Amino acid sequence: MATSDPTGGDKVVYFGVININEDGRTLGSVDIWRSLLTKDMFCEEKRLGITEIVDYIGMPKKKPEEEWAVAVNRKKKGHLRWRLVKLTKEGRFRFEDADEKPVEVDVKNFVIADPDWWSFSVKENVNRNVEVEGK
Numbered sequence: 001m002a003t004s005d006p007t008g009g010d011k012v013v014y015f016g017v018i019n020i021n022e023d024g025r026t027l028g029s030v031d032i033w034r035s036l037l038t039k040d041m042f043c044e045e046k047r048l049g050i051t052e053i054v055d056y057i058g059m060p061k062k063k064p065e066e067e068w069a070v071a072v073n074r075k076k077k078g079h080l081r082w083r084l085v086k087l088t089k090e091g092r093f094r095f096e097d098a099d100e101k102p103v104e105v106d107v108k109n110f111v112i113a114d115p116d117w118w119s120f121s122v123k124e125n126v127n128r129n130v131e132v133e134g135k
Helices: none
Strands: 012-022 025-035 041-047 067-073 082-087 090-096 102-108 111-113 117-121 128-131
Touching (some): 025 082, 041 082, 111 117
Parallel strands (some): 012 128
Antiparallel strands (some): 090 102
16 A cells, blocks of 8 residues: 655654843743755744744744734833734735734835844844843
8 A cells, every 4th residue: 555745755844942031031932843955944932921923833833925923012111012024025024913902114135124023033043032122
C-alpha cells in the first residue's frame, strides 16, 4: 500500500519565543515556529490573562511581501499595549489593537513610523526579551 505526504516532506517545528516585558514584568510572548524546508516563520501572540482560543486552525500564515512584527502603543500600559502584526514594507497600514479598535499607521521599510506606535521585527528578536517601556 502506497502512502503520500501532503506536506512534501516538510515539517514545522518550534523555533523560539519573544518575551514582551514592561518594567521587568512579562506582558506576554510571541511563539515562533519555522518550516524545515522553506524556512517560513509562523507566529502566534500569547497575552497573559487571556484564555480565549484563537479563531483559526493551523499555523498562522503571512504573505511573502509581509514581515512579522510586534506593534507597541506608546501611550498605553499593560498587556493590552502590544499586538502581533504582519507589516507591509511601505505606506499606510491598518490593524486592530488589542482592544479590537482600528489603528492606521505609516510604515517605512517594515517599521512603524508613528508618534503613538512603534514596532520591532520578530525575526530579529527570536529567543530574546524585549522591554517595551520607555520607547
